[in-house]
Amino acid sequence: MENCENVFVMDHPLIQHKLTYLRDKETGSKDFRQLVSEIAMLECYEATRDLPLKEVETQTPVAVAKTKVIAGRKLAFVPILRAGLGMVDGVLSMVPAAKVGHIGLYRDPKTLAPVEYYSKLPSDIEEREVIVLDPMLATGGSGIDAVTIIKRSHPKCIKFMCIIAAPEGIKAFTAAHPDVKLYCASVDDHLNEHGYIVPGLGDAGDRIFGTL
Numbered sequence: 586m587e588n589c590e591n592v593f594v595m596d597h598p599l600i601q602h603k604l605t606y607l608r609d610k611e612t613g614s615k616d617f618r619q620l621v622s623e624i625a626m627l628e629c630y631e632a633t634r635d636l637p638l639k640e641v642e643t644q645t646p647v648a649v650a651k652t653k654v655i656a657g658r659k660l661a662f663v664p665i666l667r668a669g670l671g672m673v674d675g676v677l678s679m680v681p682a683a684k685v686g687h688i689g690l691y692r693d694p695k696t697l698a699p700v701e702y703y704s705k706l707p708s709d710i711e712e713r714e715v716i717v718l719d720p721m722l723a724t725g726g727s728g729i730d731a732v733t734i735i736k737r738s739h740p741k742c743i744k745f746m747c748i749i750a751a752p753e754g755i756k757a758f759t760a761a762h763p764d765v766k767l768y769c770a771s772v773d774d775h776l777n778e779h780g781y782i783v784p785g786l787g788d789a790g791d792r793i794f795g796t797l
C-alpha cells in the first residue's frame with residue numbers, strides 16, 4: 586500500500602487484478618457487481634488495519650489462550666447512493682456486525698454539483714467509526730458533501746473508501762477534510778470535460794445496476 590499523508594493507494598495484486606476486469610468495457614453488470622464487492626472486501630481489510638485490539642483469555646479445548654479481539658470501537662458503513670451500495674456486501678462480509686447508514690446524492694449533469702436527496706444514519710453514530718463508501722471520487726463534490734453531512738452527527742472518526750480517484754478529487758477532498766483518511770485502489774490520470782475519470786471505468790452506478 587503506497588501512502589501519501591492521508592491518502593492510501595491499495596496496490597495489492599488481487600485488488601489490481603480485479604480492477605483491470607472492472608475497467609473493461611466488455612464486463613457485464615453481473616461480473617461488475619461481483620468485482621466491486623470483492624474489491625471493497627479487500628480494501629476493507631486494509632482500511633481497518635489500525636483498529637485497536639485488546640487482550641482476552643479464551644478457553645480452547647486444550648488450555649487457556651491469551652488472544653485478541655477488536656477493542657470496543659464499533660463500525661458503521663455509509664454508502665453514497667447509488668453506486669456505493671455495490672460495496673456494501675463486500676465490507677459486511679469482513680465486518681458483519683457493522684451498522685449501515687445511507688446518504689443519497691447525485692451529480693447534476695450540467696453543473697456536476699452534488700444534490701442531496703436522502704440521509705439516514707445509525708442513531709448511535711457518535712459511538713462509531715464511519716467508513717464512507719463510493720466507488721468513484723471524480724471532482725470530489727459528492728464525497729466532500731457526504732462527509733460534511735456525516736460530521737454533523739459527530740462520529741468518533743470518518744474514513745473514505747473509493748475504488749478509483751481522480752487527482753482533482755483527491756486535491757479537493759483532502760483540502761476540505763484533512764482529518765479524513767482516503768483509501769483507493771487507483772489514482773487515475775484526469776477528469777474529462779464531462780467530469781468522468783480518465784481512463785476510469787465509465788459510470789459506476791449505471792454499470793452496477795445495468796441502467797446504461
Ligand code: PRP
Pocket residue numbers: 665666667668669690691692693697699719720721722723724725726727728754780788789790791
Ligand atoms: C457518481 C459516483 C459518485 C459521484 C462522483 O455518482 O458514484 O457518487 O458520481 O463524482 P464527484 O466526485 O464528481 O461528485 P452519480 O452522481 O453518477 O450517481 P449514481 O451513483 O446514482 O449513479
Ligand code: URA
Pocket residue numbers: 668721723780781782783785786787788789790
Ligand atoms: N461518476 C462515475 O460513476 N464515473 C466517473 O468517471 C465520474 C463520476
